[in-house]
Amino acid sequence: QKEVEQDPGPLSVPEGAIVSLNCTYSNSAFQYFMWYRQYSRKGPELLMYTYSSGNKEDGRFTAQVDKSSKYISLFIRDSQPSDSATYLCAMSVQAAGNKLTFGGGTRVLVKP
Amino acid sequence: NAGVMQNPRHLVRRRGQEARLRCSPMKGHSHVYWYRQLPEEGLKFMVYLQKENIIDESGMPKERFSAEFPKEGPSILRIQQVVRGDSAAYFCASSLRTDSSGNTIYFGEGSWLTVV
Numbered sequence: 001q002k003e004v005e006q007d008p009g010p011l012s013v014p015e016g017a018i019v020s021l022n023c024t025y026s027n028s029a030f031q032y033f034m035w036y037r038q039y040s041r042k043g044p045e046l047l048m049y050t051y052s053s054g055n056k057e058d059g060r061f062t063a064q065v066d067k068s069s070k071y072i073s074l075f076i077r078d079s080q081p082s083d084s085a086t087y088l089c090a091m092s093v094q095a096a097g098n099k100l101t102f103g104g105g106t107r108v109l110v111k112p
Numbered sequence: 113n114a115g116v117m118q119n120p121r122h123l124v125r126r127r128g129q130e131a132r133l134r135c136s137p138m139k140g141h142s143h144v145y146w147y148r149q150l151p152e153e154g155l156k157f158m159v160y161l162q163k164e165n166i167i168d169e170s171g172m173p174k175e176r177f178s179a180e181f182p183k184e185g186p187s188i189l190r191i192q193q194v195v196r197g198d199s200a201a202y203f204c205a206s207s208l209r210t211d212s213s214g215n216t217i218y219f220g221e222g223s224w225l226t227v228v
Contacts, residue, residue: 006154036219043116043203043219044155088154099168100147100217102154 003027006089006103015112019076023089023103026070030091030101033065035074038086038105047087048074079110116141116220117186118204124226131191131198133223137206144187145217146179149201161187194227201225 006023013019021035032051036044048063050056050072056063064073072091076083086107090100117136125131137144142163147155157171161181172179176194181187191198201224207217 004154034216041222041224043221046216046218049216090155099145099157099160099170100155101157102147104152104154 001026002104003101004089004091004103007106008104010107010109012109012111013079015079015081015110017079017110019074019079019083019108019110021074021076021087021089021106021108023072023091024070025072025091025101027091027093027101028067028070029093030067031094032092033063033072034090034100035061035063036088036090036102037083038088040086044088076108081110081112084108084110116204116206116218118202118220118223120223121221122224122226124228125194126228127195128193131194131225133189133191133202133204133225134186135189135204135206135220136186137204138208138218141206141208141218143207143217144181145205145207146187146189147203147205147219149203149222151200155203158189191225194225196227199225199227 004025035048038044050063053065053067060077062075086105088105089103144161146158149155159172159179160168176192178190201222203222205217205219
């Protein structure tokens with residue numbers, strides 16, 4: 001069993017819809033949670049960074065962490081075709097070292 | 113964007129040859145990380161370096177792979193005697209510090225290695 005599970009998709013939504021992404025994990029020691037966006041043949045781009053449980057909002061993006069359920073989510077409001085990409089969740093135990101454990105990524109397609 | 117710079121972006125090597133991938137971290141960053149992304153898989157941690165020191169190499173294959181981050185110049189990921197299974201995207205990342213306030217790492221565009 002992988003430490004971090006993420007549905008590979010693809011997830012297809014119409015433009016303007018809410019995109020809902022999630023990851024589950026097994027290591028209860030994870031404390032730092034991130035979401036990255038990766039376009040084809042490009043490097044991952046940091047979208048959201050959260051420490052411990054709770055919600056964080058940044059523009060159209062909302063990240064949620066539920067450590068009790070070992071479940072994290074990312075919501076994208078008012079989705080645009082430019083949001084079509086692969087979204088990767090990542091997490092780490094300690095801030096020091098930044099050794100991230102990634103999910104496999106979810107492909108998202110926003111149709112105009 | 114004076115971000116993390118990687119070169120070459122694309123590299124083709126025959127089986128048995130050596131591959132050298134270079135990474136210059138973001139300005140002011142002294143922590144460098146290498147990750148590998150195999151086809152249809154997520155990124156896997158390989159190694160974490162600071163200047164002249166390997167801090168964590170727990171994700172590095174035991175043989176043929178090595179990494180360095182010298183006092184001067186870029187970080188180098190070296191793969192000796194490449195095999196087809198080494199074909200992957202190799203991403204370098206850097207961070208300013210590793211305490212909680214700076215726990216964000218930034219990735220480069222990657223180096224795509226193809227072994228033929």
